[in-house]
Amino acid sequence: MRVKEKASLVPRLRFPEFRSKPGWKDQFGGDLFDQISDKNLEPGLPVLAVTQEHGAIPRHMIDYHVSVTEKSIESYKVVQVGDFVISLRSFQGGIEYSQFQGICSPAYVVLRRRSEGNDAYFRHYLKTDRFIQILTRNLEGLRDGKMISYRQFSELRLPVPTAAEQQKIADCLSSLDELIAAQVRKVDVLKTHKKGLMQQLLPREGETQPRLRFPEFQYAGSWTEKNLGAICTIQRGKFSHRPRNDPRFFGGKYPFIQTGDVVKSNGGAVRASQTLNEQGLSVSKLFKPPIVLITIAANIGDTGLLEHEACFTDSVAGLIPKDGVFAEFLELAVRGKKEYLKKIAPAAAQKNINNEILSVLPILMPEFKEQKRIADCLTSLDNLITVASQELETFKAHKKGLMQQLFPFAQAIEA
Structure with missing residues (x-):
């Protein structure tokens, strides 16, 4: 059974050039996306893992090791760049986007946009808390492990602004994604640096002195x-x-x-x-x-x-x-x-x-002074990691709050 929206589709926060424009349209998922079941597999296509964190991504890129037989791969579906995938966890984390060409399990539903618009706009919207709430509210009885069907998705109404406003929203949120990704890299670099420093400042297995020692302890002897x-x-x-x-x-x-x-x-x-x-x-x-x-x-x-x-x-x-x-x-x-x-x-x-x-x-x-010197050095790195991690969480919270403002939320009712 299809649903329709009873409230006007106008976001709380709108870019200045669109504030005088009419409200957004709401369109059925089935009018916006086709279900794709392409099983014409090309040799060498990677098997994609469909994850809440990375979207659809080649398994080897995230160290995901689940063996599949050649026979089972025959039934896999081809995913193109720009496709969306409904997974077994979509009721928790939304619908995933693929930036890669590959193949995925036949258990997944592959969606491809059929209308004008912006992939990035839908990539963000289909991961919002509000979309997930609508998705699960209209799928009574949904439980862990039960797949959301294309028919169920097709009967949901999605808020759709003009192509120009889609692009503006997508550019804004994508710039935040780039900032978040850069901050993730910064945290990872600091953690890697600390791990390497620990390996140098503490003796290795079978050794009694560290490979790297502060100048004042160079001649302090073995631990x-x-x-x-x-x-x-x-x-x-x-x-x-x-x-x-x-x-x-x-x-x-x-x-x-x-x-x-x-x-x-x-x-x-x-x-x-x-x-x-x-x-x-x-x-x-x-x-x-x-x-x-x-x-x-x-x-x-x-x-x-x-x-x-x-x-x-x-x-x-x-x-x-x-x-x-x-x-x-x-x-x-x-x-x-x-x-x-x-x-x-x-x-x-x-x-x-x-x-x-x-x-x-x-x-x-080692002696107490060297213990303290090592600990203080690594603690200072810990402090940098803590600050960088807190900044990362701030960026994520800002994006989440912005998404709640940039997308309208109208209460769904049964037609």
Whole structure:
């Protein structure tokens, strides 16, 4: 059943040269797009992955490894540059655009614009939250894994301005995309630089001195190998009640750190995603910084820094530095042992390590001044990465807000 719009199609934010123009048209998806099922495969066309982040893109470009047989490829569809693809996840992330020629699974619906207009305009609109809301609202009963059909898409009305206004909107949003892409590259470059610097500032496997050393420590000699238990006190987190998710214990003033919070920190400050009340505190324990946190169950060896008083779960251990040990350096040193810890973790239904395993973990340690110098250097890079990442999120939020203003949203009703 087709739908029509009852409200005038005029965006909240309009470029000056179009403000006196009439409202936008609303057109059925079926009048704007044809369904394409071209199975005339040319040799050498890449298999496309259809992703929410990258659109339709050759699998090798995103390190996507899913094997397909030659027999199954015979049924694949050809996707041309400028085509749109409805995927199994379109009810979550909208309809994807392809900047590449390739082939895709026959499970996907390939769309090709049939009218005048601008690909980039529709590329942006078909990914907006508002379009996704309309898409899912008019597809009652849609669930994960159920495909949106061409018939269902064809009965949706899409807001369509003149070709000139489409171009203006597309140019504006595409310029923001370029800014976001440049910022992503900046963050990636900083992260790569930090990773390379860490590999130089910390000794490699089988060596006792780093390849790169600050001038004042050039002649300081080899680092000393010590067991982790000799340089810090190891305390396991606590949450004794079972089941763990009993709501009676949550929603208070005490931060409660869980495994996922440590993983998300990527070695930096850990932020609690949950809190405990007084009853929750009675079955847990409050820890004071500085403490290095390390995950010891399921996720093995992820680390972060506790910078504020907090409780943490018993699937996380706290490494409390002893005198002469700089917490930020200890985190770096232990982070470098992640793969080793994963290898030695006892095989079980869920891998885990205990205090005994951690206490004999070998760690190479320089003198305190060199520990601090290394940590300060890498922390300064972390700060640059944080600032650049925050700028990236600001650009994304600005684009999202702009998209909400540049596209009209009229309530759909049944015809």
